[in-house]
Amino acid sequence: MTTTDTGSSSGPTPNAPKANEELLSVDGLVKHFPIRKGLLQRQVGAVQAVDGLSFGVKQGETLSLVGESGCGKTTTGRLLTRLETPTAGKIVFEGHDISHLSEGRMRPLRRDIQMIFQDPYGSLNPRHTVGKIVGAPYHLQNVKTEHGVKKAVQELLELVGLSPEHYNRYPHEFSGGQRQRIGIARTLALRPKLIVADEPVSALDVSIQAQVVNLLEDLQDEFDLTYVMIAHDLSVVRHVSDRVAVMYLGKIVELADRVSLYERPMHPYTVALLSAVPVPDTKRKGKQDRIRLQGDVPSPINPPPACRFHTRCWKAQEICKTQEPPLLELAPGHQTACHFPENLEPPAAKTVQDS
Template sequence: MTVTETTGGTAKADAPDLLTVTGLVRHFPIRKGLLQREVAAVQAVDGVDFTVKRGETLSLVGESGCGKSTTGRLLTRLDEPTAGRIVFEGRDITHLSDGQMRPLRRDIQMIFQDPYSSLNPRHTVGKIVGAPYRLQGVNPEGGVKKAVQAVLELVGLNPEHYNRYPHEFSGGQRQRIGIARTLALKPKLIVADEPVSALDVSIQAQVVNLLEDLQEELDLTYVFIAHDLSVVRHVSDRVAVMYLGKIVEIADREGLYGAPMHPYTTALMSAVPVPDTKRRTQRDRIRLQGDVPSPINPPPACRFHTRCWKAQDICKTQEPPLLELAPRHQVACHFPENAPTQTQPQTQTQTQTQPPTP
């Protein structure tokens, strides 16, 4: 798959925060009995903190069930958070009602994973892409039909497709229709929930390049949810790695792929397919033992300690905080890899007082 590289860096790092998430929690209660009493809860998202700069792409990656898709639904307020705060452009939107959220739907949109089930098969393309205008009461200049055809052309579809139905299109074309619906009201933030995972590899590159071109042209901000680390590497400015409802590492793309610090991230990187046979035989493949623990009863302290080859007693008793061990590189691990010794909190004072080695 060939995709173009993004050019993140200082400009995006210095941009203002568009989205700020603090202590975000979502527990799904499990009820039993005649009175439907709550006996347990699925801890899908359990204390997530991050910020998204205006114009950047932040990717959420991790195994299935780690909570990344639930986080995306919380950001778009398609689901109600159990606790925490979501601040968009300085406004707390955590517990806004449906009526209060309606005007904000213009600025926060979502691209769904399945291009087959996300489109109503009974509606034409014109009605699907034009729905945001009708729901928001927006009357674009020249009429809805002209605006819809312009958006269809923007995403690489023929304006003459206006009167056709979803079943007449391929998977990649259906995803373009979904992207067109997302772009109709010119949003500021787009949450893309695995937008290419259901597509053929050859089509994935086309859709990824389309999203990058649209971001540059329309000044969009993405929260990109995926499990394919090779795709994430091309589209991201920063990457947040999730495991069992928590962020274990968050860093710039170059820092994360060049020197991953959390053992879980290292294991994920080693699983990425390498087309070069020489490089494939030279690298160490890390195979994690055991299954992912249940989010109903996650392990105490560090949730990864049951599968980690570096785990010690402290990992079972004390939860590691998410600390910045390198510039713009945060990790939650007691024994991180590739971490500069001088930046580790427990040795920072000591290294400052010691004389330099001759």
Template sequence: MTTTDTDSTPEPTPAVPELGEELLAVDGLVKHFPIRKGILQRQVGAVQAVDGLTFNVTRGETLSLVGESGCGKTTTGRLLTRLLEPTSGTIRFEGRDISHLGEGKMRPMRRDVQMIFQDPYGSLNPRHTVGKIVGAPFRLQHVKTEHGVKKAVQELLELVGLSPEHYNRYPHEFSGGQRQRIGIARTLALRPKLIVADEPVSALDVSIQAQVVNLLEDLQEEFDLTYVMIAHDLSVVRHVSDRVAVMYLGKIVELADRVSLYERPMHPYTVALLSAVPVPDTKRKGKQERIRLQGDVPSPINPPPACRFHTRCWKAQEICKTQEPPLIELAPGHQTACHFPENQDAPAAKQDTAPAT
């Protein structure tokens, strides 16, 4: 028996955005964590975790954020998913400003913006079964499925390479790689448009890392996903990224496509990072110069003035201590914040031949 709606006027079909359209736009994003002391808890300082980020992410691409520990990568990811409230700046998702939306207005946006957490052991509730964990988004968003939540969860488990029989098991019964797959299944439950992956393979063995990375790539192609990948393994970043943003002490110092960044790094900090990447080719290994940065990363509570990298940079001059270099385009699609960039006059990069993971 079929039923008909009382309103015979069909709802307009929403326009499907084209591939390459801007999905996420970040402008002047700042996050400072206040430091309070005393009985009255007065603010005496602030940790400048993120200090003025500006970038965009187009639909279907993978943008990776790289840098040393403490540079603000994870904080940026939590700001993009609005798990943290920005101190200032704007975050626009599909043209809508979500920077300071309340919890009620942000709830519908959770369907489109999801996060894969770094720790596959701490991100899953040990008291809940896999079925309850992966099915939580359906319940929280009041989403009804065609054949019930259990069937939808089992299909998601199969999608990420697990068995439907794992539905009634608990997280402690799985390995690290399997737990990360469970987290990915939970993230995919509502078919999000943007996924922020916070070092999704850093806690896994090397052999498992390749499986998870390849899974993420397959899912991106199948569901037209957009990734913001947070990572410190530059070999993995080269394999999965379309563009790469290098962060240092809460700021982006270089932003370029993968080929240009790896073949012609312009910022001294990027050059130093890439010099530490192991080279499997024995013929090239001896030709690579290892750059060892002097000193430790300055404190984000009191970062150096002007260029924040000048305290460790071998090219630093007086202007680096007094004037902050802007992030400007020095080559097509290649932005750098440096007064004395490297490889500025080098020939254009050739086609990337990075080996597959």
């Protein structure tokens, strides 16, 4: 399918990155939601949803954001797609700072940055047909196709495993997995470079999850897509990710490649998360030590000082309550924010203790 752009662009003209170059980089990203009370709606506090994230995403890779509910994963995804405006920090896409671009200047970049939403039921307008839903990006961006929008939409439906005959049907006529495929087709319409997938399979039956995950992987290979995957199912994350960032209460506490993180987790929070992953091997089942964290996640309105995990960490000491640990590279490509990390090699452990 060939598309020809006939719309005008008022924003920057991105230059496509080469292989292994960063398509997206984030530096010190912050998002605080003000809390207002009273007749004059004065601000009395703020929800610190995202508080100082820094990471990069290379062309063609999949970076997954994981963590408990309320840690700021979805807010981060909405910031990357500029559905929310950051309180502070920078979001750089293809070399251009898009952190505070106006809606008009962001509009042409919407073609390159798209989002797959978590809820396949709420993300599709029940009053519109599938053809109108999937074809909406062409009309909104004033993009003409070689054989017309209807033909382009039918090709997209076939691409995601649906029938072209579904063009005139409504969302209520489809199952949850089929609706998510419709959402994926809509996301792919303008051939984006970066897709933020907000828990794309969490609302689906287990039997359907693997099909959608495999579809996303096939589409990535075919169109050289870059994914930021937001998830809480660590089994799915291990299957699809190149790198994994573990978030806790608005901050990244560990960032590493998939193999390194799953085989040698360093942050106690990551160790606890991985201990809860079910083991399919019956011989190993029961030998795994489950770490049960005490208490609930603290409120993002008033997070704990210094290390935010110290109120639930079994290794916490006085320094954890007074000094925030920086996110440091303790092994090649493996960053951790912890004063007393786990699974360190002896030389690295000695360096951390000496510092």
